[in-house]
Amino acid sequence: MKKSLVLAMAMALGVTASAYAANPFSDVPAGHWAYDAVNKLAAEGVVDGYPDGTYGGDKLMTRYEMAQIVAKAMAKGANVDKLAAEFADELDSLGVRVANLEKKADNVKITGQIRASYRDVDGDAKSHEGRLRTRLFVNGAINEDWTYTGRFENSQYYDGKDSNGDSYGNKGEDEVKLNWAYVTGKVGGVKVMAGRQDFKLHTGNVIDATVDGGILSYGKDVKLTGYVGKAVDSGTWDNLDDVKGDLEDGDRLYAVDLSSKIGVVDAYVTYYKADTVNNNEIWNVGFALPVVKDLKLSAEYMNGDSDVKGDDNGYVVGLAYRGAKAAKPGSWGVYANYYDQAQATFLEHTIDGYAPFDFVSDEDDGFKGYEVGANVALAKNIVAAVKYYDLEGRDGNYDEQTLWSVVVFTF
Numbered sequence: 230m231k232k233s234l235v236l237a238m239a240m241a242l243g244v245t246a247s248a249y250a251a252n253p254f255s256d257v258p259a260g261h262w263a264y265d266a267v268n269k270l271a272a273e274g275v276v277d278g279y280p281d282g283t284y285g286g287d288k289l290m291t292r293y294e295m296a297q298i299v300a301k302a303m304a305k306g307a308n309v310d311k312l313a314a315e316f317a318d319e320l321d322s323l324g325v326r327v328a329n330l331e332k333k334a335d336n337v338k339i340t341g342q343i344r345a346s347y348r349d350v351d352g353d354a355k356s357h358e359g360r361l362r363t364r365l366f367v368n369g370a371i372n373e374d375w376t377y378t379g380r381f382e383n384s385q386y387y388d389g390k391d392s393n394g395d396s397y398g399n400k401g402e403d404e405v406k407l408n409w410a411y412v413t414g415k416v417g418g419v420k421v422m423a424g425r426q427d428f429k430l431h432t433g434n435v436i437d438a439t440v441d442g443g444i445l446s447y448g449k450d451v452k453l454t455g456y457v458g459k460a461v462d463s464g465t466w467d468n469l470d471d472v473k474g475d476l477e478d479g480d481r482l483y484a485v486d487l488s489s490k491i492g493v494v495d496a497y498v499t500y501y502k503a504d505t506v507n508n509n510e511i512w513n514v515g516f517a518l519p520v521v522k523d524l525k526l527s528a529e530y531m532n533g534d535s536d537v538k539g540d541d542n543g544y545v546v547g548l549a550y551r552g553a554k555a556a557k558p559g560s561w562g563v564y565a566n567y568y569d570q571a572q573a574t575f576l577e578h579t580i581d582g583y584a585p586f587d588f589v590s591d592e593d594d595g596f597k598g599y600e601v602g603a604n605v606a607l608a609k610n611i612v613a614a615v616k617y618y619d620l621e622g623r624d625g626n627y628d629e630q631t632l633w634s635v636v637v638f639t640f
Contacts, residue, residue: 253271254271273302296316299320350630352630360384374414376414382405406462424441434568435574435576437577459482460476460482483502497516526548533574535573537594540623544569550564573595581633582600582633583631613637
């Protein structure tokens with residue numbers, strides 16, 4: 230073994246100049262430069278020497294012999310990561326601590342998603358937009374109980390024309406946002422998520438936004454969750470209008486959710502309060518259950534209380550058959566939803582349909598209409614989808630049809 234390796238291994242095990250048991254090797258006498266180091270390694274069971282009682286420090290070692298020494302040192306808790314990396318193949322062949330090496334290598338993971346979409350709107354306001362959105366996700370293990378998650382996002386717009394007839398393109402290509410940055414862990418039996426994260430409960434038909442805040446949840450089959458936060462990047466949407474609500478950047482949000490699984494039925498009841506311009510409060514109850522194999526029925530009811538004049542009730546009903554799974558090429562699904570929601574029943578809606586009403590106007594009272602869609606996994610980690618919306622104002626003040634298509638690549 231080389232002099233540098235002997236010293237490095239011994240230092241990793243915390244060798245000192247203290248005396249150990251009688252020297253087990255006849256060819257490493259007291260006063261030898263490696264005496265303390267070799268004695269320490271022998272005492273810890275890292276090196277054994279040869280049957281004739283010699284250490285054989287001048288002999289050449291095979292890589293497998295060295296890998297065995299590295300493995301023994303690792304088992305003693307020595308920090309020999311560089312040596313472990315050097316002899317990783319040999320350690321793998323020996324079946325020694327490979328899982329631990331992989332665990333250390335996986336402390337930080339980077340994954341990603343690329344989504345190319347196109348939306349065409351016909352009706353009272355004709356418009357279209359192409360968008361290429363790239364997301365990179367960073368996941369890091371802080372310790373056994375806590376993790377960190379970050380998300381970087383960039384959007385490029387092309388072939389765009391808004392409802393005023395103005396064209397745009399190549400917008401936002403130099404802007405990269407860090408729009409997730411939160412930690413996840415447990416305090417006792419309570420799960421904690423704190424930082425910048427998405428705020429989307431269940432279907433997202435009440436809210437799908439980004440917030441700076443915290444989430445506390447407790448339970449499994451019956452789960453109680455509390456939310457508090459401040460909206461960020463809200464009140465701004467794509468270049469085309471989406472179904473908007475009252476939520477604006479900086480508005481405070483609060484929510485309490487109770488969800489459970491009763492047999493085959495998933496059910497929930499949620500209370501929202503938002504310090505918006507219209508002081509929204511919303512109650513939301515819903516359920517989902519399988520009707521037959523692969524066919525699921527969902528329904529939810531909302532009741533809102535706000536300063537907006539008009540109705541304060543809403544509901545959404547949906548049917549879904551199967552669904553594309555990115556990891557399973559050839560998998561597919563179809564679905565349909567019907568919406569009838571007063572303006573007071575949502576804060577920032579999740580759907581991609583076009584609905585150009587003014588949320589501060591007394592003349593508009595939400596929207597109604599249907600959505601149908603289909604999706605398929607073209608290959609592993611490549612999913613294509615298409616959606617069609619036919620939405621109109623509940624007061625009949627607009628009628629819009631939206632065709633939205635997308636291909637999503639994950640890696």
